[in-house]
Amino acid sequence: MIENTHHDATRRHLLLAAAMEELAKFERKESxxxxxxxxxxxxxxxxxxxxxxVQ
Incomplete structure (x- = not known):
């Protein structure tokens, strides 16, 4: 059970990192x-x- 939780947390972390990277790419292109x-x-x-x- 603990292994599944750790695996799920690791997978979420990888997906979050990938999403953040894609968002950063999009923001650069938009800028x-x-x-x-x-x-x-x-x-x-x-x-x-x-x-x-203007002064």
Whole structure:
């Protein structure tokens, strides 16, 4: 019984690690996409891409 619990915990840990890795990959791709999209829209509107400091 204890072996099954340990096996289940190990399996959950591996699945959680795989899910976290896939989420990190997705977040990186999403960030890259947003940055590229922002740059393309700024170029179309002839806007600076960098943040504008208002004082």
């Amino acid at each position: 890259e996409f947003r940055q590229k999209d922002r740059q393309e829209r700024a170029a179309e509107l002839h806007l600076p891409v960098d943040a504008i400091n």
